[in-house]
Amino acid sequence: MSKTTATGTTPERADDPDLGAAGSQLSTAPREELANLPGLGVIGWARWFWRQLTSMRVALLLLLLLSLGAIPGSLIPQSGIDETKVADFRKAHTFLAPIYDRLGLFHVYSSVWFSAIYILLFVSLIGCIIPRTWQFIGQLRGRPPGAPKRLTRLPAYTTWRTETEPEQVREAALALLTKRRFRAHLAGDAVAAEKGYLREVGNLAFHIALIVMLIAFAWGQLFKSEGNKLVVEGDGFSNTLISYDDFKSGNLFTTDDLVPFSFTLDKFTGTYEASGPNKGTPRTYQAALTYSQGAYGKDKKDLVKVNEPLEIGDAKIYLTAHGYAPLITVRDGKGNIVYRDAVPLLPLDSNVTSTGVVKVLDGYKNAKGVSEQLGISAFLLPTYTPGSETASTFPALRNPVLNLTPYHGDLGVDSGIPQSVYQLDKTHVKEFKDSKGAQLRDNLRPGQTMKLPNGAGSITYETTKEWANFQVVQQPGTAWALGGALVAIFGLAGSLFIQRRRVWVRAVKGADGVTVVEMAGLGRSESAKVPEELGDLAGILWDRAPGAPDDTGAEPDGVSDSDAASAEGAEN
Secondary structure, three states, X not given: OOOOOXXXXXXXXXXXXXXXXXXXXXXXXXXXHHHOOOOOHHHHHHHHHHHHHOOHHHHHHHHHHHHHHHHXXXXXXXXXXOHHHHHHXXXXXXXXXXXXXXXXXHHHHHOHHHHHHHHHHXXXXXXXXXXXXXXXXXXXXXXXXOOOOOHHHOOXXXXXXXXXXXXXXXXXXHHHHHHOOXXXXXXXXXXXXXXXXXXXXXXXXXXXXXXXXXXXXXXXXXXXXXXXXXXEOOOEEEOOXXXXXEEEEOOOXXXXXXXXXXXXXXXXXEEEOOOOOOOOOEEEEEEXXXXXXXXXXXXXXXXXXXXXXXXXXXXXXXXXXXXXXXXXXXXXXXXXXXXXXXXXXXXXXXXXXXXEEEEEOOOOEOOOOOEOEEXXXXXXXXXXXXXXXXXXXXXXXXXXXXXXXXXEEOOOHHHOOOOOOOOOOOOOEEEOEOOOOOEOOEEEOOOEEEEXXXXXXXXXXXXXXXXXXXXXXXXXXXXXXXXXXXXXXXXXXXXXXXXXXXXXXXXXXXXXXXXXXXXXXXEOOOOOHHHHHHHHHHHHHHHHOOEOOOOOOOOXXXXXXXXXXXXXXXXX
16 A cells, blocks of 8 residues: 655745745744734733743752752751750761752752742642643543544554444444444444553552652641650650650641640560571560550550551551660768669660660769769669679670769759760769778669768669650651552553554445445554554454455455655544
8 A cells, every 4th residue: 555645735945945035934924023022021921931941841840959958868967856966967067068058958848949849849730730630521521533534654553354334343443442342323324443541540649649749748848747655664655745755746736736634555576586697686576555545544554566567546666776775863961862873875886785874963972961962974784794894795684784983063964055865974073992992882783782982881783674766747748648649650550551542444345336345544652563553453344244256355444654754644
């Protein structure tokens, strides 16, 4: 079969001298009229900007910029996540820190430039989706377009002659295409059918899902809250702002949004590999809690494990850390108990070698009756092995030894300067001296007591409790974000793997009274499946309307693939 071009005219020679003037301008209007044309104006420029913003090209560009903009938030410490790391970065990079401050790289997700990209992307996606949705709804309400006049110009085409009446051929074609899940109808002397509408559904679903994810992300950032609380075995926690050790929240979060609940840490259980190459590796990390929701909720029990949070309303309670808290009792020179509490120590390594400070601020009087403050540096080895005095050899409490170094004087807590609970300000304190004049320090096992010199009192290491750190997170919109992500994946898969295509079947009487059947197919994008599918349909229709005896006797002509340019012209 002969192929035709998209247009029936022959292009003029590019080197024709008469084309010089015409080729220098796109309009046939005189230059004077072009010079006097009015400018776009404010409304014109606004329309131009809106068309550019809502184009798919700009939407993809903004999505790329948003992805690139999120990279610094992953590589550079963020002030909303860890202020300590930000402070350490400032000290270590005195040249880069001021630059990062000006660029807002220490708070990327709340910076002006990231918010601008975020909002523009949001507007761009909405501007893209709304007109495309209405256009697609119009296509669903309408019918597939009628057959072009020249089916031979389509990229996939076949024809044959049959003695079957045209009406019967069209009815058979309509039934066949409907059975193959085409939307088909009779349009004049041809059957018009279309298939693959799910491609556009997937495309729209993908973009709508992106909007849902953007809204969910923004909602979560504005109304989120995140707090940490260290709880010793036997102690409890109530979900109020003053109960947290540290707390961060979104700009629109209020204390009224806190989920009312409370819990008590009944017991923490940690087990470890006892031998082999993985010796000391945790096997079990779990916290047994008794919790209640609301002011008059009934007590319930549950276990919180790593990556298995306890969910109470919109709040999730994660187990994030673990350590030991020696129970210390301090007596003054008269034997009165002035301090008795479990002191959480900070782990230093994977074997939970721990350090901390015991601070006795009130009630202590030395042997002379003078009120003082006591500061006791504590260093715990959960498993002490002779020859390894500076580090524990196993994370469990197999042979605990607590090293204590006491000081007396002014701990500086009344100066108004914040202090770490794990550090001791030794500026205004004095050491206790032993009988040899050396600084007093001693290694204690559970139940043992250190005597302070000159009848100044005693320090008893009674037992060791365990503590667990919990992170309480409220972040609305996570379910919407997950749903949007799943819809986006399936929508993208549909838009990539489903092809929208059209098929036309024309059956008319020829000059000799024999029915001429023409079949043609057109895909919205180039694909080898269109000719294959058309060939399959033509083979089935051939069986229902076989070729005429005086024809070549062969089945339908092979489906041809013409230029894509021919296909574009055929749709018009």
